[in-house]
Amino acid sequence: MSATTAVRRVTFGPSPGRTTLTLGLGAVLVVVAATAAVLAGTSGIGIGDAAAIVVHRLTGIGPVTWPSSAETIVWELRLPRVLAGMVVGAGLACAGAVFQALLRNPLADPYIIGPAAGASLGAVAALLLPVTLAGWLGLGLVQLLAFVGGLAAVAVVFTVARGRGGTPVVTLLLAGYAISSLLSAAVAVMIFNAGERLGAVISWLLGSLAGASWARVGFAAPLIIISFTLLLLRWRRLNALLLGEAQAAHIGLDVEREKRILVALAALATSAGVAISGTIGFVGLVVPHLVRLAAGPDHRLLLPASMLYGAALLVLADLGARMAGGIPVGVVTALIGAPFFLWLLRRSIAGGWVSR
């Protein structure tokens, strides 16, 4: 592919064929991954039974030929877990794409300006507090404080980084790093004094979808969908930011206002995801790159494609984690995703279509 096509892609967007292919393949992958993850598990429920249970619960059709435990496993354990994987994976990948564009930094991930550290502090504090909050929205205190902590950390970072002349990207990155370090230190102090709650603290910090429930999905899904929709509506402005802040301002974009809105929306999606799953790495960093390598940097395609591939990757990785005896899902995302990403990277270097 020549430089001219790359320029044309930025200017006019990807060809309809490539868009259809990218989104179509992504949708197929999500459906395949979700189906596999609902049908497969460690208990010996037959694939046919599992499928029949889903159909029966959705439509009421068919005789019940399975024990009620099988229905509990499929409907109360696997399905919420798969849906949680989808929304968290989608939200993280989408937020990652936005942060990479906004900060013009290929190493940016959804956690870069503080939501992970803030959420961790909130969650660990909730784990160590001798209070339980019974059933507000079906969520525990841990999820609520993680969500609030994630948003609050980003708000603090943004406020600290904001000067008279705006919020320079470098300042934002450095402030994010500093605040994250501070919050992580606070978490470390709490870990040191966790005593008997140590195990609970560490399993939260490793990140897992094992605690997924309908209530948690019901909490995170709307927030992530709203944030995604509003981000997608701003695809032109995200594209403009790729040109650089000065250039974006020249073509009429209120860059500072845009930054505030984009950071708030991406932080919302990230915090909602982290609240129900802990900090799962890799998805938010690599999926946007993967999509960019395959389909170009236009956000009209990049955002929905990142969501689809992020969802598929996390669901598949979580299936792997479940089948491998409950190892942390972040380990599996890296195990599956990293080699594929490297292969794509090598291929794109050979093909000469890595622009920078």
Next chain:
Amino acid sequence: MDRPRLTFLSLLLTLVLAAACTAAPEATPPGSTDAESPTPSPAASTSAAPFPVELTDDAGRELTIAAEPMRIVSLAPSNTEIVCALDACDRLVGVTDFDDYPAEVADVPDVVIAASVDVELVVGAEPDLVLAAGNELTPTAVIEQLDGLGLPVLVLYPETLDEVYADIQLIGAALGRRPAAAELVTSMEARVADVVTAVEGAERPLTLYEVFHAEGTTYTAGEGSFLASLLELAGAIPLVGDAQGVIDAESLVAADPELILLGTASYDPSLAEPEAALETVRARAGWADLAAVRDAAVVPYLDDITTTRPGPRIVDGLEALARAIHPDRFE
């Protein structure tokens, strides 16, 4: 019964185990024989008909068991051993991959793998009673999840011998096996009393029980922990670490134990031979000057599992401790 050798999981497990050594709220007072102290009974032990039975578990949760449980999932080896000691081994439908006693539990499917509870397998086993462990050995999140799915969960976490007796009676009440439980407790109490008598009046050595050792940090009995109370009953003065059982090299050298029991030898064959074990610990920074090392009073201790697993065999562990500390009293 395979154990995936995942480093971070073993680390996690180690940390959790270390956390398990935290202080017991009411450790058994030194010298008191448990035969004399009244054993706390389960809430409903006075009711005549065995079922339905209302119970309060070690987490303070209340549970009503409507009918005799026939499908039991045990999420901790100590719970498994209690169930089997009450002659209900055949009711187990799920155990952990660490379960190794009695031998027949090898045939029961594992629902806890590498210290992580597979909730899907627990539900799939269709239990009418789940025996969990406290202190995050079964994560609170998992207990809440099982509660949410409507499974009856009993949380057990004994931190003293009296609490082991109480938990045996609690499980006895839950299974409709109260007489067997009472009988088991009585025989355990008698054996504990025998140990106390055997070591009575003997010199009490300052004893380091090595739970774990890495990079100059030793895990030993935590202050006020169950293990510390067992060491006292077995006729030793336990050298305790902090609440987590950690003792750093400096404090260890300053305390200068007279006897070292290497609980680690139960898992590390290279420590099982006394000569080799002595050489290994002598090579550690500062250990060569310890009184126990100079006097070659370093004992590979191979009964760590019974000593640290709060089930019926805890008395085996206590007897093994007493033999290791006072071999002359058991000739």
